[in-house]
Amino acid sequence: xxxxxxxxxxxxxxxxxxxxxxxxxxxxxxxxxxxxxxxxxxxxxxxxxxxxxxxxxxxxxxxxxxxxxxxxxxxxxxxxxxxxxxxxxxxxxxxxxxxxxxxxxxxxxxxxxxxxxxxxxxxxxxxxxxxxxxxxxxxxxxxxxxxxxxxxxxxxxxxxxx
Amino acid sequence: xxxxxxxxxxxxxxxxxxxxxxxxxxxxxxxxxxxxxxxxxxxxxxxxxxxxxxxxxxxxxxxxxxxxxxxxxxxxxxxxxxxxxxxxxxxxxxxxxxxxxxxxxxxxxxxxxxxxxx
Numbered sequence: 001x002x003x004x005x006x007x008x009x010x011x012x013x014x015x016x017x018x019x020x021x022x023x024x025x026x027x028x029x030x031x032x033x034x035x036x037x038x039x040x041x042x043x044x045x046x047x048x049x050x051x052x053x054x055x056x057x058x059x060x061x062x063x064x065x066x067x068x069x070x071x072x073x074x075x076x077x078x079x080x081x082x083x084x085x086x087x088x089x090x091x092x093x094x095x096x097x098x099x100x101x102x103x104x105x106x107x108x109x110x111x112x113x114x115x116x117x118x119x120x121x122x123x124x125x126x127x128x129x130x131x132x133x134x135x136x137x138x139x140x141x142x143x144x145x146x147x148x149x150x151x152x153x154x155x156x157x158x159x160x161x162x
Numbered sequence: 163x164x165x166x167x168x169x170x171x172x173x174x175x176x177x178x179x180x181x182x183x184x185x186x187x188x189x190x191x192x193x194x195x196x197x198x199x200x201x202x203x204x205x206x207x208x209x210x211x212x213x214x215x216x217x218x219x220x221x222x223x224x225x226x227x228x229x230x231x232x233x234x235x236x237x238x239x240x241x242x243x244x245x246x247x248x249x250x251x252x253x254x255x256x257x258x259x260x261x262x263x264x265x266x267x268x269x270x271x272x273x274x275x276x277x278x279x280x
Contacts, residue, residue, distance in 0.1 A: 007256045011264045013271050023271040031270035033262060114267070116260055 010115035017105040018081040020112040024103065025050040025084065028058075040070045040090070050086075054078045058086050073098060081105060088118065173245040176220035181205065182213050186241065189223060193240035214239060221245055 013020050023031070029047040036043050039060060046062040046069070058072040073087025084103045099120040106113045177183050185199055200210035217223040222245050228238040 007253060007260060009257060009261045009264055011268045013268045015271050015275050019275060020271060023274070024267060027270065027274070030274075031263075031267045033266050038259070038263070114264060116264060118256060118260055 006117060006119040008115065008117045010113060012108055012111055012113050014111040017107055017112045020105050020114055021081045021084065024105075024114070025052065040072060046070070048072075050075065052078065058088075076100070077102075172220045173222060173248070176216050176222050179213070179216075182217055185213060185217065185239075186222065189239060189241045193226075193228070193238045195236055195238050199239070 015023070028050055032038065032048050039046065039048070041060055041062060044062055046060040049059050049061055051057050051059070054075055054077065056075040056078065058075065059069045060072060061069040063069075071089070073089050075084070075086045077083055077085035082105055084105075086101055087098045088101045089098050099118060102117045102119070104113075104115045106115070177186065181203055184203065188194060188199065188202060196210055196214055197207065199214070200207050203210070205213075214223065214225075217239075218225060221242060223239045224242050225237045225239050228236065
């Protein structure tokens with residue numbers, strides 16, 4: 001089982017890592033699934049776009065001319081052909097609340113291994129006292145391990161009852 | 163998905179405090195009285211009662227009358243399973259969201275690159 005504060009999934013794609021990275025970022029609007037379950041506009045038509053480079057943003061743009069868009073999050077790491085990290089805020093999130101998505105592109109037989117990790121729903125705001133000085137990732141993984149352990153124990157207990 | 167996210171936030175917020183996480187750890191073994199919990203952490207009864215109130219209002223624990231001497235004035239705290247089930251189902255949804263996205267990415271990348279090579 002995955003650590004509960006972190007979801008991982010991966011695929012192998014039959015193109016080289018440079019191409020995989022370029023398709024992932026430049027062509028995101030072409031492959032990202034459409035519809036309210038996958039997009040952000042709540043039924044509004046928009047197109048997804050990465051502003052390239054660190055500090056860029058992932059946007060869903062509804063009206064380019066009027067600057068009408070939804071900011072999914074900022075790009076934290078932009079290593080062409082290797083690694084991409086961006087913030088990910090769903091519509092239901094509170095202001096200031098965010099999660100993080102990391103995508104790795106690694107050469108593999110037959111193309112590129114693309115692994116994605118979405119983490120940090122348990123990571124609280126940086127100023128939260130519960131952090132005790134832990135940096136975001138350390139805090140998230142600490143909480144994650146704790147959850148994993150807890151869920152396993154509850155699962156065992158549920159099975160024991162049944 | 164939105165309401166599951168809110169519940170999850172509640173759950174995680176309640177657990178964003180080390181003493182409360184350890185209380186939950188102890189309650190995994192068996193239900194316990196508030197006094198027992200206060201003793202276990204060497205915190206004052208009012209401090210423990212504040213922690214228990216947070217856990218209760220966020221739905222992680224429930225209290226009921228009981229205790230070894232079946233004294234109705236004694237309250238015991240036990241863990242509720244629902245928040246943990248919600249967490250699991252939320253994770254399953256997030257996981258399927260991303261596997262669908264990566265599947266779509268793979269299909270698009272391979273289709274468009276094949277077309278370009280021709």
